Every structure is written in structure tokens, then in C-alpha cells.
Amino acid sequence: MKLIYEKSQAGRRASALPRYENLPSPPELPEELRRSEPPRLAEVPEFELVRHFTELSTRNFGVDTGFYPLGSCTMKYNPRINERLAALPGFARLHPLQDEDGAQGALELMWRLQEILAEVTGLHAVSLQPAAGSQGELTGLLLVRAYFAARGEAEQRRTVVIPDTAHGTNPASVTMAGYELTPVRTDARGNIDVDDLRGKVDEHTAALMLTNPSTVGLFDENIEEIERIFHGVGALMYYDGANLNAVCGISRPGDMGFDIVHINLHKTFSQPHGGGGPGGGPVAVRESLEPFLPVPAVVQQDEGRFGLEYDRPQTIGKVRGFTGPFGVFVRSYAFLRMWGPRLREMSEVAVLNANYVLARLKEAYDLPFDRLCMHEFVLSARTLKREHGCTALDVAKRLMDYSFHPPTIYFPLIVPEALMIEPTETEAKETLDAFCDAMLAIVREAGEEPELLKEAPHHRPVKRLDEVRAAKRPVVKYGFEEHPDAKGEPKVAAAEAPKGV
Amino acid sequence: MAAAESYPDDLKYHEEHDWARVEGEEAVLGITWFAGDALGELVHFEPLEVGSSVTRGQSYGEVESVKAVSDVVAPLSGEVLEVNQAVVDAPETVNEDPYGTGWLIRIRLSDPNEPGALLDADAYRQLLADQ
Numbered sequence: 001m002k003l004i005y006e007k008s009q010a011g012r013r014a015s016a017l018p019r020y021e022n023l024p025s026p027p028e029l030p031e032e033l034r035r036s037e038p039p040r041l042a043e044v045p046e047f048e049l050v051r052h053f054t055e056l057s058t059r060n061f062g063v064d065t066g067f068y069p070l071g072s073c074t075m076k077y078n079p080r081i082n083e084r085l086a087a088l089p090g091f092a093r094l095h096p097l098q099d100e101d102g103a104q105g106a107l108e109l110m111w112r113l114q115e116i117l118a119e120v121t122g123l124h125a126v127s128l129q130p131a132a133g134s135q136g137e138l139t140g141l142l143l144v145r146a147y148f149a150a151r152g153e154a155e156q157r158r159t160v161v162i163p164d165t166a167h168g169t170n171p172a173s174v175t176m177a178g179y180e181l182t183p184v185r186t187d188a189r190g191n192i193d194v195d196d197l198r199g200k201v202d203e204h205t206a207a208l209m210l211t212n213p214s215t216v217g218l219f220d221e222n223i224e225e226i227e228r229i230f231h232g233v234g235a236l237m238y239y240d241g242a243n244l245n246a247v248c249g250i251s252r253p254g255d256m257g258f259d260i261v262h263i264n265l266h267k268t269f270s271q272p273h274g275g276g277g278p279g280g281g282p283v284a285v286r287e288s289l290e291p292f293l294p295v296p297a298v299v300q301q302d303e304g305r306f307g308l309e310y311d312r313p314q315t316i317g318k319v320r321g322f323t324g325p326f327g328v329f330v331r332s333y334a335f336l337r338m339w340g341p342r343l344r345e346m347s348e349v350a351v352l353n354a355n356y357v358l359a360r361l362k363e364a365y366d367l368p369f370d371r372l373c374m375h376e377f378v379l380s381a382r383t384l385k386r387e388h389g390c391t392a393l394d395v396a397k398r399l400m401d402y403s404f405h406p407p408t409i410y411f412p413l414i415v416p417e418a419l420m421i422e423p424t425e426t427e428a429k430e431t432l433d434a435f436c437d438a439m440l441a442i443v444r445e446a447g448e449e450p451e452l453l454k455e456a457p458h459h460r461p462v463k464r465l466d467e468v469r470a471a472k473r474p475v476v477k478y479g480f481e482e483h484p485d486a487k488g489e490p491k492v493a494a495a496e497a498p499k500g501v
Numbered sequence: 502m503a504a505a506e507s508y509p510d511d512l513k514y515h516e517e518h519d520w521a522r523v524e525g526e527e528a529v530l531g532i533t534w535f536a537g538d539a540l541g542e543l544v545h546f547e548p549l550e551v552g553s554s555v556t557r558g559q560s561y562g563e564v565e566s567v568k569a570v571s572d573v574v575a576p577l578s579g580e581v582l583e584v585n586q587a588v589v590d591a592p593e594t595v596n597e598d599p600y601g602t603g604w605l606i607r608i609r610l611s612d613p614n615e616p617g618a619l620l621d622a623d624a625y626r627q628l629l630a631d632q
Binding site: 410413416467468471472 | 539542544568632
């Protein structure tokens with residue numbers, strides 16, 4: 001379709017804004033700050049504008065258009081009531097610098113959300129400030145640093161242990177927090193290899209970072225032994241809440257022995273994501289770590305009154321502006337209050353759905369760890385690759401022809417040709433069956449007509465993208481032929497700019 | 502154009518999918534066809550500097566594809582004599598010719614006995630078949 005700039009005709013206008021009257025004239029901008037010519041904007045009438053963006057929206061795919069089993073991402077349905085509540089003027093029009101007397105409702109909502117998250121994680125105190133899972137991780141590791149610094153062990157504690165199945169953000173956060181990474185292997189049942197672990201944990205260990213259930217969708221059967229190993233040497237345990245959707249109301253990280261947990265509000269608690277956010281990555285901690293949490297802390301001052309507390313001398317400081325992404329808190333709070341004491345059912349159905357899909361697919365694909373799964377599972381397309389030359393990527397592309405979002409592929413890295421599938425609790429059995437039917441049909445197609453997979457997708461607006469060229473030579477802006485960029489965009493890049501795909 | 506699968510008999514192999522061609526007191530190192538195929542077309546090779554040292558079993562650089570960034574593990578220890586600039590300039594050379602023009606670095610061996618501990622081509626093929 002054409003870009004909005006290609007539909008532009010000089011002089012066409014959408015609705016005209018009324019002029020302000022009786023306002024003081026704005027101060028004159030210094031000459032050097034003024035534009036020499038007006039900005040280049042597309043000129044289209046209103047109906048053209050509406051058609052353009054409506055058509056664009058039909059090229060999109062999201063939870064609102066179809067099944068989205070993107071493993072590890074928990075792409076559940078985001079109830080519309082969340083949006084209505086977040087849009088209430090008392091929430092939406094609140095200024096972050098509003099005085100506390102005028103923001104009691106918002107402060108109370110944050111405090112109540114903290115209390116719920118503390119209960120769900122089995123820990124003592126919560127900071128809502130981190131704005132994403134990755135920032136929650138970094139915040140958690142900065143808490144680890146502050147904790148050991150306060151004990152005089154900052155020099156001694158140098159390493160953080162991470163299993164080889166971990167999300168890539170884990171090692172990145174460890175490095176950013178100034179620690180050294182100690183990877184640990186996964187055993188044949190998909191648990192941490194405890195023998196490998198024992199040799200790697202000592203008085204220099206600061207912490208373990210673990211996702212449980214792990215990225216292969218399995219609950220670590222040795223978690224109590226792992227807890228003894230780490231706490232036995234005085235190290236801390238960090239829980240990556242990426243897969244919290246599997247265990248809410250069933251088991252709590254705090255009870256497993258974890259000291260710090262980050263929660264992804266955009267996964268587990270229905271903040272919309274997939275378009276880049278905004279996310280929410282609150283951190284929950286044991287009592288001994290509370291003094292180090294970010295400021296301001298949202299606290300209950302006395303019965304019925306809430307406020308912001310800055311006087312925390314051992315705090316790691318702010319990790320984000322003001323008190324964090326507030327609209328996200330409203331949506332997650334609404335979602336949690338709707339489930340209420342039945343939150344356990346959410347996780348039970350998520351696990352049930354995953355096991356149903358697994359049971360239907362495990363004969364047709366390779367299954368690296370043959371156990372009951374949690375909320376997601378990992379299959380492998382290695383037999384398809386060996387026998388028919390069809391890879392996990394080909395399966396994923398072909399699924400798009402069946403109108404499903406592909407699962408996560410090639411992750412975790414320890415499983416070759418990985419297909420990581422997470423149906424979430426949202427979906428009905430009919431949807432799960434239709435997805436399974438498609439996955440099974442694709443296996444048959446691989447045997448009968450492998451080109452169908454290798455050239456897929458056949459029924460989508462764009463075919464396979466040239467990801468290598470996109471990585472090597474990204475063209476991130478439109479090249480106006482008659483209006484070349486003053487800074488000298490390379491000619492070839494302008495010629496390659498997409499026009500009317 | 503990606504090369505066809507092969508594991509030449511005159512090379513030594515490390516289980517992390519790296520190869521070494523031992524030439525007297527020196528060795529040329531690279532990654533195997535299997536590693537290149539698993540990663541897909543390489544878009545970046547981040548080498549270390551000439552004169553630095555590499556240690557058997559430790560990472561000496563990174564290769565990056567659209568799929569992943571991966572450490573390159575040294576099959577042998579030694580001092581870096583030369584880095585293949587052709588691969589730095591055009592990383593896809595590794596996919597096109599993994600054992601020829603797609604070599605990564607040349608080292609002077611620090612321990613002449615180390616190559617004895619590496620796998621021969623048959624043993625490496627068996628390792629791939631078992632995976």
C-alpha cells in the first residue's frame with residue numbers, strides 16, 4: 001500500500017483548528033532556533049486520512065484479531081474494562097506533581113496493588129517503579145549490590161549464576177550491574193543440573209537468577225535443594241517473573257526461598273503489550289531488602305491516608321521518573337480485582353491449555369523434555385528439518401497462512417529448531433483445536449509438499465522479509481526524491497527505501 | 502550462497518563447533534558448517550586484536566546472525582597472529598566457505614600437545630549425529 005506521503009496533494013486539508021483569540025502572543029523565538037521552511041507533512045483530506053490508517057490497522061495482527069501463542073510473552077486477552085477504568089478522568093488527568101491530598105485515590109490504588117503483588121509473590125515489600133521486566137531485573141540486581149555493600153561483602157561477592165535456558169536480558173542485566181556471569185547447565189529432565197551448580201556456588205556468589213517455571217515451561221523439581229545451596233553460602237535468590245502466569249495462587253516464589261522477584265504486569269496481569277509497551281516491572285523483596293528499594297515508596301501513613309516516602313537512607317535511588325507507569329497499575333489492579341480470590345483458576349487454566357495443546361502435538365513434533373508442562377512448552381522441528389528440510393522458521397511462516405501468530409522460535413537456545421508455545425488461559429478449546437489442526441496439517445505438508453512451507457506465507461500482505469539486509473543496511477526513514485536529506489543520506493539507501501509494497 | 506554440509510578430514514574439531522587446521526607451531530581457527538547453518542547468515546564478526554591471547558575452551562570473539570549472537574570458542578590456546586579481515590568486512594564469507602576463505606584467526610600455539618585432545622572428523626560427525 002502507499003505511504004501517506006505518496007497520497008499527499010498540495011493544499012488538501014483535514015479539519016481546520018479554530019484560531020485562539022484574546023491570548024497573549026507567544027514570545028519570539030531566537031532566529032537560530034526557527035525553521036527556514038515549514039515542516040514537511042502529508043496533505044490529505046480527513047476521509048483519506050481515516051482510510052489510510054484503517055487500512056494500515058487491518059495489516060496488523062494482535063490478540064484482538066487472533067490466537068497469539070508467542071511463548072514466554074503471555075499474550076493474553078486484555079479486558080476492555082481495564083481501558084475504561086484507566087481512562088477515568090481522576091486517573092487519566094492526574095498530574096505526577098499533584099500534591100498528595102489531591103491524589104489519595106491514585107496513591108491508594110498503588111498501595112493496594114503493592115499489597116496484592118506481595119501476597120502473590122509471598123514477599124514483604126514491593127516497588128512499582130521499574131517500567132519493564134528488564135528494568136525490574138536491573139533494579140533487583142542493584143538491590144543485591146546494595147544489600148552486600150551494607151554487609152561489607154561488596155568486594156567478595158562477584159558472580160551471579162544463570163541457567164543456560166535464561167532469557168537474554170538476564171546476562172545483560174548481570175553485566176550492567178557490574179557482576180560476572182556464571183552459566184549453569186540444564187539436566188536431561190529440564191531442571192538446573194544440580195551437580196554442575198554445586199561446583200559453581202561459593203562465598204564469591206552474589207545471587208542466582210532463575211525463571212521458574214523455566215523457559216522450557218518446566219517447574220524445577222530441585223528448587224528446595226537449589227535454595228539450600230545458595231542460602232548456604234549467604235547468596236541471594238532472584239526470581240525472574242516472566243513465567244509467573246503458571247503459578248499464581250498455587251506456589252509463591254517467596255515460599256520457594258526467593259528473596260527478590262520481578263513481576264511483568266504486561267504479561268501476567270493484562271497490561272497490553274506487543275507494540276512496545278508501556279510495560280510494568282514491579283519488584284518484590286524480603287523484609288531484609290526493603291530498606292534498599294527505590295524512592296519514593298508509596299506507603300500507608302495512617303488509616304485511610306496514603307503518601308510518598310523519600311526518607312530511606314539506604315535506597316538505591318530512583319529507577320524511573322515519579323512513581324512509575326501509572327496507567328499500567330490501574331489496568332493490572334482492575335484485572336487482579338476481577339479475578340480476586342479466584343486468581344488460582346487463571347494459572348490453572350493456563351497450565352491446562354498448554355498441556356492440552358502439548359498432548360495433541362507431541363507425537364508429530366520432537367519433544368525435548370517429555371514431562372507435564374506448565375503454562376508453555378517447547379517442541380523441536382529437528383525431525384522435519386532432517387527429513388524434509390523444513391525448519392522451525394518455515395513452520396512459523398506457514399502458520400501465518402492459517403491465520404495464527406507464530407510461536408516463539410529458536411529460543412531457548414539449548415533446543416535446536418525450537419518452537420515455544422504459550423496458549424494462555426484466555427483461549428477456548430475450539431481455538432486451541434484449530435491451532436493444533438493447523439500444526440498437524442503443516443507436518444503433513446512438510447512430507448507431501450515442502451515448498452508450501454519454504455515459500456510461506458502465501459496469503460499475507462508481505463512475504464518473507466530480508467532480515468539479513470534489514471540488519472546490515474537498515475533504512476529507517478523515507479527518502480524524498482525531490483527533497484533529499486540535507487545531511488547527505490547515501491543515495492543508494494534512498495533508492496532502496498520502501499515505496500508502495 | 503551457503504556451502505554444502507562437510508567436515509574435512511584434515512581438520513581437528515572442538516565440541517563447541519569450532520575447527521582448527523594445525524600447521525606446525527601455528528593453527529588456523531574457524532567455526533564449522535553446522536555452527537554456520539544453525540546461526541544462519543552471519544551479519545557481524547567481532548574479533549579480538551592481533552597480539553592478544555586465546556585460551557582453549559574460552560570465547561575469543563562473537564559472531565552475530567539475525568537469530569542470535571554467539572561466542573566463538575577457541576579450540577586451542579595461543580597468541581593471535583592474524584585476524585581474517587575478509588570476514589570482518591563480509592561476515593557471510595563464513596557461511597559460503599567455512600573451512601577456506603571463511604577462517605577467523607591464525608594463532609601461534611602455546612602448547613603443542615593441545616591438538617591431540619581435539620576430535621577428528623569422524624568423532625565430530627558422531628557428536629552431531631548424537632545431538
